[in-house]
Amino acid sequence: MPDTPFSIRPVRLGSLPIIRQVVPVSETLVVALLNVVTERYPLYKMGEWALERGVISPEMAECFTDDRVGRALDRLFYADRAALTTQVVLNAIRVYDLEINRIHNDSTTVTLFGDYAQYEDTKAAKPKPGHNKDHRPDLKQLLFSLSVADDGAVPLYYKVWDGNITDDTTHIRNWTALRSLVGHANFIYVADCKLCVRETMQLIHTGGGSFVTVMPQTRLEIARFRQWLDDNTPQWQDALYLPNTRRKDGTPRVFWTYDSPFLSTEGYRIIWVKSLDKQQDDEKRRAARIQRTEDDLTPLSNQVHGNRNKLEKKVLATLRDNQTEEYYDWQIVRDVEESFKQQSPGRPTATTSFKKIETEVYRLTWCQKADRVQHDARYDGIFPLITNRHEPARQILEYYKYQPYLEKRHQQLKSVYNVAPVLLKNPQRIEALLLLYFLGMLVTALIERAVRKEMKEREIDSIPIYPEDRACKSPTADKLLDLFSDVRLQHICRGGRVIQTVPDALSQKQRLVLGLIGLEPESYFRDG
Secondary structure (H helix, E strand, O other): OOOOOEEEEEEEOOOHHHHOOOOOOOHHHHHHHHHHHHOOOOHHHHHHHHHHOOOOOHHHHHHOOHHHHHHHHHHHHHOOHHHHHHHHHHHHHHHOOOOOOEEEEEEEEEEOOOOOHHHOOOOOOOOEOOOOOOOOOOOOEEEEEEEEEOOOOOEEEEEEEOOOOOHHHOHHHHHHHHHHHHOOOOOEEEEOHHHOOHHHHHHHHHOOOEEEEEOOOOOHHHHHHHHHHHHOOOOOEEEEEEOOOOOOOOOOEEEEEEEOOOOOOOOOEEEEEEEHHHHHHHHHHHHHHHHHHHHHHHHHHOOOEOOHHHHHHHHHHHHHHOOOHHHEEEEEEEEEEEEEEEOOOOOOOOOOOEEEEEEEEEEEEEEEOHHHHHHHHOOOOEEEEEEOOOOOHHHHHHHHOOHHHHHHHHHHHHHOOOOOOOOOOOHHHHHHHHHHHHHHHHHHHHHHHHHHHHHHHOOOOOEEEEHHHEEEOOOOHHHHHHOOOOOEEEEEEEOOEEEEEEEOOOOHHHHHHHHHHOOOHHHHHHHO
16 A cells, blocks of 8 residues: 655744733634734634634634624623723733833724614714714714823723714723722823813822823913013923934924913913924914915905905905914905996997996905014914923923824724724624724734833844844834744644644744744744
């Protein structure tokens, strides 16, 4: 009888062994979580994906359908998700020794592409039209609020809200939940201007907490400071010099601070911040608005108009659209134009008589109020922070300038994890799926933090994980995990039975990253 031929069945491990070091295995939902973190596949393809990666057996793959995943999401929705999330986060704080000195909050929208009208009575957050941050006002959405620690921007808490809710109504519940999560109020709560609401700031202050936020431009304190600038010159103090990653010339981002001579109407401290970047941007934007205004007013003033009301509406619309109402004096001048018309038909002769016709016409005259432009220019680059803390102004500004690290998490949610389009029709399943996205961000943030912390301890400035082995000083989790996307196990089979497994040889770069994460190569392949 001839020998059974050998065959090789490759299994691509990718970064799954790294992720499975952090996430406990739990059947269907864990497979969905691994898929969310590593490679976004639709629900109906998850079974095929998991089989190819060796996550599930061929027998399980046959029943791993989108209905199975959907039912698992249903059970997750009706489970005690708050207790589950709290336990996971508390374990992460304990195991990874996270410092919770500040907690930063911000929200983004998850854009949906369905109707969802039949799910109005669901207990889940309701898809609604709202202020869409993806610039799709024609679509419904959910609001995804995220809070992260200042230690590595590790996610601590999330909440899914109805799509039409405004941020200013969410902070009381967010702060209360965070206080219960960490067990005290001795942390600084940092958020954008929607936090600057009397009731919210008072709750935090009287509850023993601290806050730092930016004051909206609609507040009366802004107008008061502008008036104060007419007769006073602030003594700006050097505060921060940050590297500029937005401008090609690399000019440092410079900030100055000045403690306000008066408190807010609620009695809290105001810190005025002046940014060199913002000052230049404000100047450019105002100059562009003025130029657009004059480009529109010039042809109007060069023409003669027969209807005063129409001319007035055009002028007001131009000033309103360009937000330059205060920069121009203008008036509509009435004039009379004379014309002559012969009184009888025919070719005019020396004896033909004419009648004079007087017609009312209107002309626009305008001039720029240079003093008003100069007055507003004094406020260029300035924005106010409001807080109940007493550290130096520079320190308060540093607290607030950590916000972009949280905004990066929202960017990753949409670009790296591709949260949209959400290919689900049921809002309950969508909300459960967003919990998996939160856990995925938590896992990858911990990996990212561990690598950066270990790099600092080993005094490693950068690792070559960019294309062409270019150096990366602050590696992100998606770039780290992508290094392992093609790592495989080669299963040598005979008669349908695996008789030997040969792992791929790891590169020096891959071994370095595993070491920074805290994994041995043998452990990586064993857990794969």
